[in-house]
Amino acid sequence: MGASTKGADMPEIAEALSRMEGMLPAVGTERVALDKAAGRVCAESLAARLDAPPFAVAAMDGYALRWADAGAPLRCLGTARAGDPLGGPVSPGTCLRIFTGAPVPPGADTVVVQELAEAAGDRVRILPGAEPHRHIRAAGDNLRTGAPILRPGTRLTARHVGLLAAAGHAEVAVHRRPRVAILSTGNELSERFAVDRGAQILDANRPALKALVQAWGGVPRDLGIVPDEPDALSSALARVLDAGDIDLLVTSGGASVGDFDLVCPTLAALGFAPAFRKVRMRPGKATLFGQFGGLPVLGLPGNAVAALVSALVFLRPALSLLAGTGRAALPEERAILATPLPATGPRTTFLRGRLDRGPAGGAVFAVLADQDNAMLSGLAEADALVLRPADAPPAAAGEPVSIIRFDRAPGF
Structure with missing residues (x-):
């Protein structure tokens, strides 16, 4: 799919995508709670707000002690469980029964797993095989305060949401979901088959394109079917522009050069600035892209397969650019x-x-x-x-x- 200089009026795919890129700036941002963040695109650089864990914790069930005392029986001072407050220090000759996630007492430098310790009353003997300085997660082992954790443009998954929560963040700035208006053109198209309407074809493109927009992170807005009449199409396009709340207009049909292919001349009459009107691909040659009134427009072919293949090639990267992740490459x-x-x-x-x-x-x-x-x-x-x-x-x-x-x- 390398770029080509031949046929400037019908660029290769890579060249067409390059022309699109500068006309699709990332949309604005909003702050959302973490339970609304999955699938969204991070719009800020984030750092850890605290150490995680905030204190040394036991990584295994066992006994917390000073390794220097491990050669003789130790007096057990009690028990520490996850969620218990930090207690007093382990003094020479003593230990503390401890469970995974519990705070390690001051002075302890080792947790000996329970399988390598033998308890009798309040006395604990360390068995052969125990190793020094094991099974303690130091404060900040996972995250240090101020350490960078996320970059702008990251599409947030459950892993990122968990990381944000562990780092002390309750919300995050994300790019707004791109709002995409979808319009089909053609006198032959119908939403529902009606016996008394004569020749008709059920419109499959809008439902499929709405599904793609939603799957690829956008918010689809259905503009319905517009007949092959210049005034009707011009009025529909003008309404989209006047609404002022759409990030991308996607049309299907009417983008070729037949007598009733009205998308190109109607857009031209509204001041359309094209990046390209055709693409050197099959299917999908009748794909256009440009702007009118500052609104990006992607015109797809009317044939269903050509429309969806062109959507994979052009709509998917357009949405990723609007969402702030950079241009998505074909997989x-x-x-x-x-x-x-x-x-x-x-x-x-x-x-x-x-x-x-x-x-x-x-x-x-x-x-x-x-x-x-x-x-x-x-x-x-x-x-x-x-x-x-x-x-x-x-x-x-x-x-x-x-x-x-x-x-x-x-x-x-």
Whole structure:
């Protein structure tokens, strides 16, 4: 997917993504409690507010003592459990029965595990095999006050939330979820099949795109279906701009050059500044991106497979840029072809297929026979795309290829 200088009006994928990058600044921030932070993107540098643990604690059940006294029977002073207040010091010739997580008393430098100690009344004898200076977690072993723990741009997981809690943070600044308006165009489209409406196609693109936006960290806003009429489309686009609360507009359909493909001319009449109007890829050539009135617009093809492949290539990184994580790369990896492939022609080509595991344990990719760009059934059956460079020669079965596994782009 290397950048190309040929066809400035129809860039390669990498060049198109590069043009998008400067037009998608990260959205604003908000503070959320830790129980709302998972999946959000951290927007601040954070440091530990305290030592963790805040005091030395026992790492095992056993006896806390001074190792210098371990050669003779010791008098047990009592018991310390997790949550007990810090007691008095261990003096020479004494020990303390202690449990995991309990504060280690002053003076003790060793916890001997209970299996290596023998108790009789209040006397404890240390058995052979015990080792000095073991089984104590020193104060600050996990975290030191002021130590950096998180950087901006980190997508927060349960691990990060736990770390924040251990470091003394009850809330965190995160980037607001990008708000994405989704619009379908086409006289033929319908939300529900009606017998008396004549020829119609149920709109699959908006439901699928809303699902992708949500899975990839955004908040979808459904703008419905707009007919192929310039005034209707112009009015819908103007309403989005006037609302002023959308971070990205995504359209599907009407982005090609047919008589009723009105997205490009309607946007142009509204002052649209394009970054690109086509992309050197298949499917997905009729993908456009730019801005009007400061609002970024991603126009996707109308064919369902082309729309979703383009969403994987362009919408996913657009959302990651808006969310503050930087541009998400396509999750490429290598596989071996199970079936031969023809030459690709002048565009980067994505073909749907199934993955299996080969005799050596590696991934084996078999291309599906039906590659029709309007047939979602084949995309739903597939579990990966093979990515073929422009002008690639035929590939024989057994050759290595680049693939994009759907489970590496959750939600697709």
